[in-house]
Amino acid sequence: MVTVNLIKDGGQQFSEEFQALNPMKQVPALKIDGITIGQSLAIIEYLEETRPTPRLLPQDPKKRAHVRMISDLIASGIQPLQNLSVLKQVGQEKQLSWAQQVISSGFNALERILQSTAGKYCVGDEVSMADLCLVPQVANADRYKVDLTPYPTISRINKSLLTLEAFQVSHPCRQPDTPPELRA
Amino acid sequence: MQAGKPILYSYFRSSCSWRVRIALALKSIDYEMVTVNLIKDGGQQFSEEFQALNPMKQVPALKIDGITIGQSLAIIEYLEETRPTPRLLPQDPKKRAHVRMISDLIASGIQPLQNLSVLKQVGQEKQLSWAQQVISSGFNALERILQSTAGKYCVGDEVSMADLCLVPQVANADRYKVDLTPYPTISRINKSLLTLEAFQVSHPCRQPDTPPELRA
Numbered sequence: 001m002v003t004v005n006l007i008k009d010g011g012q013q014f015s016e017e018f019q020a021l022n023p024m025k026q027v028p029a030l031k032i033d034g035i036t037i038g039q040s041l042a043i044i045e046y047l048e049e050t051r052p053t054p055r056l057l058p059q060d061p062k063k064r065a066h067v068r069m070i071s072d073l074i075a076s077g078i079q080p081l082q083n084l085s086v087l088k089q090v091g092q093e094k095q096l097s098w099a100q101q102v103i104s105s106g107f108n109a110l111e112r113i114l115q116s117t118a119g120k121y122c123v124g125d126e127v128s129m130a131d132l133c134l135v136p137q138v139a140n141a142d143r144y145k146v147d148l149t150p151y152p153t154i155s156r157i158n159k160s161l162l163t164l165e166a167f168q169v170s171h172p173c174r175q176p177d178t179p180p181e182l183r184a
Numbered sequence: 185m186q187a188g189k190p191i192l193y194s195y196f197r198s199s200c201s202w203r204v205r206i207a208l209a210l211k212s213i214d215y216e217m218v219t220v221n222l223i224k225d226g227g228q229q230f231s232e233e234f235q236a237l238n239p240m241k242q243v244p245a246l247k248i249d250g251i252t253i254g255q256s257l258a259i260i261e262y263l264e265e266t267r268p269t270p271r272l273l274p275q276d277p278k279k280r281a282h283v284r285m286i287s288d289l290i291a292s293g294i295q296p297l298q299n300l301s302v303l304k305q306v307g308q309e310k311q312l313s314w315a316q317q318v319i320s321s322g323f324n325a326l327e328r329i330l331q332s333t334a335g336k337y338c339v340g341d342e343v344s345m346a347d348l349c350l351v352p353q354v355a356n357a358d359r360y361k362v363d364l365t366p367y368p369t370i371s372r373i374n375k376s377l378l379t380l381e382a383f384q385v386s387h388p389c390r391q392p393d394t395p396p397e398l399r400a
Contacts (some may be wrong), residue, residue, distance in 0.1 A: 023328035024289060037277050039292070042284035049277045061265045063253050070257035073240060075253065086297060089314070098305070099222040112239035113254075 003177035006084055016172050041075055045131050048135055056129045063124060067118045070110065070130035074137045078106035081138065099144040107141065110134075114153040127164070134163050139172065190248035193237070195222050196391035196398075199295060199352030200256040201244040205386035206348045207260045211267050215246075219393035222300055256284040257291055260345055264332050272345045282333045286326065286346035290353045294322035298356065315360040323367050324355065325348075330369040337373055343380070355388065379381060 004027050006011045012018060013025045020037045020158040022029040028035055030043045031052070037043045048056050057064050081088065082099040091100045117123045122130035141148060148155050161167050167175070175184040187313040192208065192215050194201035208215055221228045228234060229241045236253045237246040244250055246259045249266070253259045264272050273280050296302065305310045333339045338346035354374040358366060364371050377383050384390070389400040390400050 020261070023325040024293065025325065026293075033278065035281065037281045039285045039288035041292075042281055042288050044286055046277060046281040049280065049286075061262060062249065064264040064265065065251065065253045065258055068261055068370040069253055069255045070260050072255035075288070076296050077240065077242075080292050080296050083303060089317075101305075109241065136238055 001176060002176070005177065041071055041129065041133075044132065048129075055126070056132070058126060058128060059122065066123045067128045067130045068120050070113060070117065071133045073106060073110055073113070074130075074133040078103055078137060079111075079140070082144070098143060099140075100146050101135070102139045103144060103146045104150075106137075107146070107148075107154060111151045111153055114157070118153055118157060120160065127161070131157065131161050133157060133165055188216075191218055192216070193220050193234070193247075194246040194391070194393075195220050195242050195243050196388045196394045198222065198226070199356050200242070200291070202355075202386055203348045204244045204246065204259050205391075206351070206382050207345075209273060209382035209386050210270060210272065211263060213263065213267060215391060219391070221393065223339055226245070227250060228251065243247050245297065252265075259285055259351075260348065264345075267330045271342070272348070274339065274342060274344060282339045283344045283346045286333065286338050287349045289322060289326055289329070290349040293325075294319055294353055295356070296358070296361045312360060314398060315343060315356075316362050317328075319357050319360060319362045320366075321368060322353075323364075325360070327369055330373070334369055338375065339369050343377070346351050347377050350374060351383055374389040 004018060006027070009015075014029060019025055021031075021036055026038065026040045028040055028043060030046075032046070037046055044056060048121045057067055081102040085101060087095045115124060119125040120136055121127055134154065135158055138148070138154065171184065172178060173182055178184075190208075192204060194205060196219070203282060220234060220245070225231075229243065235241055237247075237252055237294055240254045241253065244256055244345060248261075248262070250379065253262055260272060273283055286383040290348075298315040299345060303315060306314045309346045337343055340349055350370065351374055354364070354370065387400070389398055394400075
């Protein structure tokens, strides 16, 4: 892991070095098998295609469509609208209400969709790419003090997923660059 | 239950809807279109009826094979998996990664930041500069990435999902008066793609809901 501090030094993602690696000036980026991939879902789909077990996408195309739809809802429809650079542009006064509105709006839709797709997890009973998108987005919701009471399915699934080792070992509070005050 | 034609919920000017229209045209999939006017009646995407169909209250949505899929890239990947020819994703996993990366750069990194609902929140005074800044920022990155991936099209010499994302985003750039001079690769590829029939038949200026003054 190479950590990139998005705040320090004006944001290390803006360094010439990192830009050359990933012109999008964003994390994550993965250097693997001789290529560098940006965009989290593109990375995950590459991992799925080259290291196929255990699966992160179901076999059935309709279920795969649901997994991708939920993943995209979060990765295109919520997160980019409340990421650091957008919040910077919105301005400090309006940041919190903007983030809350964006997340609530997206979670309203997601809660409804999960009514028809969810079993134990977002789509059926197997962990999928959709679940990998859900947990970090709920953490963002907590960070921006979004009331999760209207989203019982999201909450239930999030809670279940957080008991799994992969979701714990990867948690923001357990990373090499986690600041001492936020460390687990 | 009769296996009817797929139904696409689309708005002529929605760049995300255009992506799916291109895919359907390239794969020669016959479908019905239901137009959803994002402006009229306070926005028809907010109707109870449409919300029940797609809780995201967005176009495009595709009713196909007994399910309804929202999110343009999820739709396109489903079409690719169930109607695989002609391909919209290359066979090689590394090239597929490049196609998805470019598609996501546009579909997550640019378009959502300049879509109707965000621009509404930004407010009328700041809308144009916001849209321009978001698109330029994304195109700066895309132009650099294309240096290493592009051949005739975004990734190599075959039309892919990345190209389906590119053309509608360039149309948005034009709409918000973004200067494309710094992006010669984007411009070249966009121009080539617009000569292809699937990109023409699906164009916003040729849709059932295109207003007369914008019609080709």
